[in-house]
Amino acid sequence: MAFKIYTKTGDKGSTSLIGGVRVPKNHIRIESYGTVDELNSYLGMVTDAAQNTEINEWIREIQDRLFTVGSVLATNPDKEVKMKLPDLHDADVLWLEARIDKMNEALPEMRSFILPGGNLAGSMCHVARCVCRRAERLCVQMQQDNEYVPELVIQYLNRLSDFLFVLARYIGHINNAPEIPWRARV
Numbered sequence: 046m047a048f049k050i051y052t053k054t055g056d057k058g059s060t061s062l063i064g065g066v067r068v069p070k071n072h073i074r075i076e077s078y079g080t081v082d083e084l085n086s087y088l089g090m091v092t093d094a095a096q097n098t099e100i101n102e103w104i105r106e107i108q109d110r111l112f113t114v115g116s117v118l119a120t121n122p123d124k125e126v127k128m129k130l131p132d133l134h135d136a137d138v139l140w141l142e143a144r145i146d147k148m149n150e151a152l153p154e155m156r157s158f159i160l161p162g163g164n165l166a167g168s169m170c171h172v173a174r175c176v177c178r179r180a181e182r183l184c185v186q187m188q189q190d191n192e193y194v195p196e197l198v199i200q201y202l203n204r205l206s207d208f209l210f211v212l213a214r215y216i217g218h219i220n221n222a223p224e225i226p227w228r229a230r231v
C-alpha cells in the first residue's frame with residue numbers, strides 16, 4: 046500500500062515538530078520552515094524558467110541546503126531526536142560567496158538601484174530573494190523570542206538573499222535583458 050499523504054492529525058489546527066511536540070500551525074517555527082519551503086518552491090520555478098545547466102545545478106544544491114534548514118527549524122530544540130538530521134556547515138556559506146564572486150566578475154558595476162524585471166527567471170529570483178529575507182526575519186524574531194535558531198541558519202539565509210540578487214542580475218546579463226535603473230522622482 047502507498048504512503049498516505051493525509052493523517053488528519055492537523056485538522057484542529059496543530060501539527061508536530063520533529064521530536065513529537067505539538068504546536069499550533071501558526072507557531073513561529075511553522076511559519077519559518079513554511080517560508081523556507083515557499084522559497085524552495087520559487088527556486089524550482091527559477092530552474093524551470095532559467096533553463097541553464099550551471100545555474101540549475103547551483104539551485105539544486107541550494108534546494109538541498111534549504112531542506113536542511115527546514116529540518117533544523119522544524120525540530121524542537123528541547124527534545125531528543127531519534128533520527129539523524131543533516132547539518133548546515135560554514136562551507137555552505139562559503140559556497141554561496143564563491144558563486145556570488147564568480148557571477149559578479151561577469152556583471153557590469155551597479156550604478157543605481159535596479160527594478161526587478163527584464164527576464165522571467167531573473168524576476169523569479171527577485172521574488173525568491175524577498176521570500177528568503179522574510180525567512181531570515183522570522184528566524185531573527187525566533188531568536189528574539191528565545192526560540193533556538195543556530196546562527197549559521199541566519200547567516201546562510203542572509204547570504205542566500207545576496208546570492209539571489211546577484212543571480213537575478215546574472216540571469217538578465219547572460220540573456221541580454223536590460224537592467225532597469227530606479228529613477229527617484231524629484
